[in-house]
Amino acid sequence: MSELSRRELIRIAEDMNEISNDETRHFISRIVDDLSKLKPSIAFVGQIKAGKSRLINGFTGQAGYLPSDVNPWTTVITDMHFGHPSGRTSGAEFHFFDNRQWKALIAEGEELRNMFPDDEDSYKREMIEEQVEAMKTRARLRLGESYEQLLGQRHDLEELTSEDLARYVCAGDDPADDGERDPGSDRGLYSDITRKAEVFFEIGHFPFPVTVTDTPGVNDPLLIREEISRQYLKESDFFVVVLSAHQALSRADLKLFRLMQALELGQIVVFINRVDELGGGAEDADKVKADVVEGLENALGNSEIDVLVGSAQWAHYALTGDESGIDHDQVLAWLRAHPEQMNQYLSGVQEIKQGPGPISREAILRYAAMIASGLPDLRHHVTQALANGPRSEQMRMAWQHLNGFAQGDLERSTARLRALDEERADDPSAIEGNKKLAELKTLIAEKSESITKDMDNVLANLRGVMDDTVSEAVSTVVRGSDGNSPLLSRDGETELNFGPLRERMRELVQGATQVIRQRMLSELYAVDMQSNSALRALPGWKEPVDNRMNTSAVRWFRPDTTALTRGITVELRVTWLSRLISRRSVVNRAERMIVQEFEMIGDDLIDTARGDLLDRMQTVVDHYLALLAGHLEHRAGPNGGNARAEAQQAVDRARRIVDELGSVLGPDRFEALHAEAAE
Template identity: 85%
Template sequence: MSESDRRELIRIANDMNEVSNDETRQFISRIVDDLSNLKPSIAFVGQIKAGKSRLINGFTGQAEFLPSDVNPWTTVITDMHFGHPSGRKAGAEFHFFDNRQWQALIAEGEELRNMFPDDEDSYKREMIEEQVEAMKTRARLRLGDSYEQLLGQQHDLEELTSDDLARYVCAGDDPSDEEEHDPGSDRGLYSDITRKAEVYFDIGHFPYPLTVTDTPGVNDPLLIREEISRQYLKESDFFVVVLSAHQALSRADLKLFRLMQALELGQIVVFVNRVDELGGGAEDAGKVRADVLDGLEKALGNSNIDVLMGSAQWAHYALTGDETGINHDAVLAWLRAHPEQMKQYLDGVEEIKQGPGPISREAVLRFAAMIASGLPDLRRHVTTALTDGPRSEQLRMAWQHLNSFAQGELERSTARLRVLESEEDSTAQNADENDKTLASLRELVADKTNEITKDMDDVLANLRGVMDDTVSEAVSNVVRGPDGQSPLLAKGGATELNFTPLRERMRELVQGATQVVRQRMLSELYAIDMQSNAALRSLPGWQEPADNRMNTSAVRWFRPDTTALTRGITVELRVNWLSRLISRNSVVSRAEKMIVQEFEMIGDDLVDTARGDLMERLNTVLDHFLALLAGHLENRTGSGETCARTEAQADFDRARRIADELGSAFGSEHAEDIQAEAAE
């Protein structure tokens, strides 16, 4: 569905809300909130100096907005909101650290505290403490007495310039360095205490509201930066992994992919930047791309990750006209080597010629550079994947729920008209009987929900035990080596421990267990549906509505979230210093214990997330069903008033209009497909 369809669904839902009963109104309000806040997020991740910030400037069309020379000391996540649900289109909010958050960074979070009860992690912790203290010291020197007052606060700027942004996200020079420090410069003034930046724009050239995020580098001297980036992975729907054409798929890049390997691969695209700096042009770029694909295949197996190529520098020229370092012959040679982009260029030039006034040579050259940069292809790839992915599912589910309410209201208003037109005297039960029936159905749903929850908890408890046993066995095999020779004791380069098979097995276990839970839920929901409808059919004068079936699509479409498997294993980074602190004979057993603890925590996160998601979907199904039943019971009787016929006709006309509008919002052919899926 398009952005206009989303807005149309919101309008129709608000229309329905005005005439719904209290129970239905509460559910429809949730649908409106979900649709209003539907805003996918795209995170650009990769090594420092891979060109992420300049690439984001080209991707968003905001030339030179993000500083492209951010010092590695900066720890700021920058969210760029396009078409934010709040309606805000300008300015920014900057959130500052507080003392609790500082302490959390120093302590590396509760998980690491539980993992290392003694001094074995002192090496890394000491480095983090030193770096954080250096950040605090610089902030005190820059901010003076206002330092303490700013902690935990935020600045909200109605308008924002690149210079403003630089004060919050760029490090600037060190105020303790008298030779280098410029006391008149405010660049980096707040950067050491800024935790997160949120910048607002209109929707721009994107087809729907979304957030684009610039993350810190993953191989930075500041150790907390990688932890900040890793935690933010959980907040994004799509990832653009930026590689440099000069050193594509280095060790640091592969580590990043291993962190992300448990994500659905359709949520990742690789963009190889700086192809303009390759001496052999398109030919060298083709070799680089082949190497990247080969490396991903070896590291991740059948990854199916798309690899795009281009140049943020070419996009920068296209947006600004700055020709520094631009070779126009190289741009045209690139287009000639890529027929699809050449066609985009030629078609675009023809379109430009149709516009008013003469076409300039510079305009043509800048347009060629933008197409060659690969940024239009990247935008198209990302927005298409998001449209076809979770965003589309959320819109389909919202439409289904709204449509079932609309069809139910249409059925009720039609039945009421028939009764009034034939002048039949309604003998429906009074309001007390309706209330008793609804209360009984709610009690049935509550009892069944408790049974479903207990059964689910039993299955997930068994999953935890099986997963812990699997972790212990698999970690022991990897750490101790298949032949009894632990790779941790090997001489030479850094040790690589391959836990990919374990991660895959953990994913299979959680998928299998949640499939069992899902099927049992569907069986119990079917029982609730049957018992509820049997109770309704026993009521005097009850007429079977067309939409009395429970919509279980939220549970049927459930797939477990396995993003916890993206978490890196700390011991892979600690082996070298660990072996210096303790005897080599103890390295293997201590490392095995640490890795088991980390994977067990990952397993706990997988199970807890699955349980929370399943309960949320179960409640969605049952809340929707109870709202429908309440509507049916409320409309069982005729009014007997003089104006009843007029009111009934108005209700019918309104219900017909809303049902027709919902059919148009999705298109009749698409709507039939959705209804067929729901009936399966």
């Protein structure tokens, strides 16, 4: 399900919240909160020196953000939020340990180690306790008197530089080594007490909000850093296990995989990094990949973990232009050995060439390096897996709950409306009101028919007068007032002037519709008087304030005479030769054709006026009937009319919500997605 679907579900849920009862509102609020925070997390884990930081830079498109020339760089969990639900897109928050959290770190580590004990684990607890104490000591030396005040607190920076980041997550120099420490450097100043770093970015090239996490390496000489990585495994939805092509699937790697399997963690993909450092290129990389796949099968049994290969170094060059250690021939050879990536590269180059301006050789080389790096494939693999996995599942569950509430609300509101109608059907006042409304409808229908018949009589008379006027005026113009037709003039081409005829036709239609309008208003006024008289005869009737018929739609009617601006196609210019051959036939033919044209204009004027008048009369009548029905419903009981109106609104609102939910994820679409997830 798309990001647009998630936002639409949130909007619908918020609408539902406004009309729900307290119990339902509490549950829907939780759904809104869960959907708002729906931000899958992707953790990069693996041994130190596997190139995780540079790989993350390429994966996120944040070139050089996590420095990779410092080893080890990361000593704490670093969450990189892309499109955070809060809307924040810059800066960072750094959360500090307190004594309780340090103790929990040791205790939870003991639980994880007991799952897969080995000879080394027997002394790890003692070493980790010592290292935690060493961290506290270093922090006291670095921070001095502020150490105690900082525990359990956090720092919030609106903007973040690489120097800022280094103060919180870089190992830094040992403060005890006064001779070696740079007095002007505060790298690692807070790192020993920093529990977690959260950094905020725009959503970038991700299709939906995600969190990418950089973890301290496993198999770290400093066991506390390894312990932090292992314990964070339970916090993520997806894992990218980074292996080095030089030492893929070591004993420590296999132990990590077994632990992840035992914890029944989310989806996993393996990325074998640093293939650019293999002497045999693609051939060696294929062998390494095959060994990793076989090793996972043997160690885990029936492993379905996907294995991808690539180079964070090539991605670094593609993003920065830094050619250090880059062999372009090696990159192109890699693409030739991988047809799918080669096709992706060639298609991309064609697209780039269609853009504005010339394309440089460097741009082509950098694009080739990015495709060969495998990072676009990794990003596509991860986002697709997340979209079809936990993210989609959470959205489907939210939709199911919301749809259940909406369907229930529709059933309840429909039942309520039906019950009110049944109650009103047995209510003497309602029965009497319905009977009176039916009588008034009959009265109004009869009056409407009478008004229409009278209008048609007036318009029929107008049509006859209009035709006579047209025939007389056209004959006068075409034949000439003195008997000499302008069409037979020897002066050449002649224009016929029908301006006076057009004006006379306008006067005729305006006069006739004025008569109709006055008669219609008089009849409607009579209907209003009869209706109100009948209503006053009802027992207990109270005169409402707005019981008068609103006839403004008829009162302000003016006929549409735009048809009179239409040109006459036979206002023709007759050639001298035609005049010479048959003088009388030219005049007769022109007169006949012009009369037909003006008669059609007259018909259009009359038909348009009739249609407009009927529409306006119907508008007045419909509004008046609705007004009467409302007054009679209100009379059915102290809250009878209001209750039914409110019940109808509730039904309409519930049906709208059900329809909107169906458009986000209807039954057919839901079943298809459910089948996809099952596969």
